[in-house]
Amino acid sequence: MDIAAVLKLAVWGICVAIVLQVTFYFVFQVVGYNSYLLSITLMASLIVAILLMVGWRILKRAIK
Numbered sequence: 001m002d003i004a005a006v007l008k009l010a011v012w013g014i015c016v017a018i019v020l021q022v023t024f025y026f027v028f029q030v031v032g033y034n035s036y037l038l039s040i041t042l043m044a045s046l047i048v049a050i051l052l053m054v055g056w057r058i059l060k061r062a063i064k
Contacts, residue, residue, distance in 0.1 A: 023045075031037045
């Protein structure tokens with residue numbers, strides 16, 4: 001791995017961390033610190049993330 005790839009990966013990691021921090025800030029503002037609603041929200045976001053990854057993989061295969 002060259003330095004450009006490492007820096008690109010680091011920038012992507014920072015961007016993902018910022019997006020997650022902002023997202024969870026708004027989730028806590030809406031849901032509050034109710035553990036039941038928070039767990040449902042986290043499970044729903046995990047399911048959506050998995051579906052997005054599967055959809056992305058299918059789309060990449062369809063384009064090739």
